[in-house]
Amino acid sequence: MYHLFYANGKIYEKGKLKNKTNVDTVFRYDENGDIIKYQIYQKDTILSVYLKDGDYLEKYHNGKIYQKGKLTNGVFNDDWVRYYENGQPEWIQEYTNGTGTVTWFFENGNVSSKEYRVNRKAHGEVKHWYENGNLKEVSYWINGLQNGLYSLYYENGALKNEAEWKNGKSHGKNEDWHKNGNRASLNFFENDIVVGSLKKWNEEGQLIAEENYDNGKLNGKSVRYHDNGAISIIGYFKENKPFGIWEDFDNNGKLIKKRYFENGNLIKEEKF
Structure with a gap:
């Protein structure tokens, strides 16, 4: 069992460690000593439970603001901001009744991703950027399911992949490119399953392989x-x-x- 404290002597956090990793349940407190949330650590997930509805303020161990906003039925509601320890926003949620924009940031202040949500589900264009500010990904969503053209870029701005999606599944043409702009591969999907011809090219643009798939199998x-x-x-x-x-x-x-x-x-x- 370990305990961490604020500068005022009040408890900040208590929990258990195994091999320097949190296990079981970790309790987080405000500067008055009241429990504001607990986190249940499982094998691959962390379940966070917030105890009080209304205005919420959580701080780092050093007293700097970690996140703030409003809770309704234990869920982040309307506007919500989470911060890095250096004071830069990590993500900003601007909701009205579960609909609005969520923006994530790198620690240097550059935007890392931005999406619009309807009823808390991605809807419309979603963009991701590299830390240097170059565009990384563009995708399109309808009610939380990916649809339409997906584009992925190398950090130098060159196109890396384009793929077609339908109702949350890869469906249609899928193309990859080398960093120098030459095509790397071309194949097709139906409902997340590889079908039809697959072609591959080397960086010089020379065809190096041709194969055929039927229902996901060669x-x-x-x-x-x-x-x-x-x-x-x-x-x-x-x-x-x-x-x-x-x-x-x-x-x-x-x-x-x-x-x-x-x-x-x-x-x-x-x-x-």
Whole structure:
């Protein structure tokens, strides 16, 4: 069991530590010694329970403001602000009856993300930024579910990924790019499941792989290429398992090996 105190001698926090990590329940107090919340530490989550409705003020151990706002039925309501220990806002919630804008900040004051919510659910455009101020992600939401075009950028501003979403699931074209702007891959999804063709390119723009998916599983012909564009491997998949005859070629197009598969198992190999 440990105890922390404010400068005025009143208890700030008490709880248990195991391997220098909080376990079980941690209690937080205000500067008058009254409990204002407790947190239940579970394996992968922390459940915070706020004890009093109305105006709420919570401070760091050093007395600086940690967060303030208003609670209704134990939930952050309307306007709410949480601060870093240096005094910069960490996030600002501007709600009216559960609808409004939430903005997150880096410790240097730059905006890290911003979203609009309706009934506390993301609705409309959501943006994320890198700490240097460059745009990182843009997505679109309807009633808490991702829809439409998603875009992800490298920190240098180059486009990294574009993907189509529908009702919270990846649905449609999915493209990746290398940092130099050349395409890296192209494939397709239906309700979060990979379908159809998949193509991959190296940083120089040379096609290096072609595969096919059926209901999330590799099926049909698979082709790999050398960096000079010559075919490296031709093979076949069935339900994610290699089957049939696989042929390997050197970068001059000469056949150098054959492999024979049954039910995903290599049963024979010939070298030339």
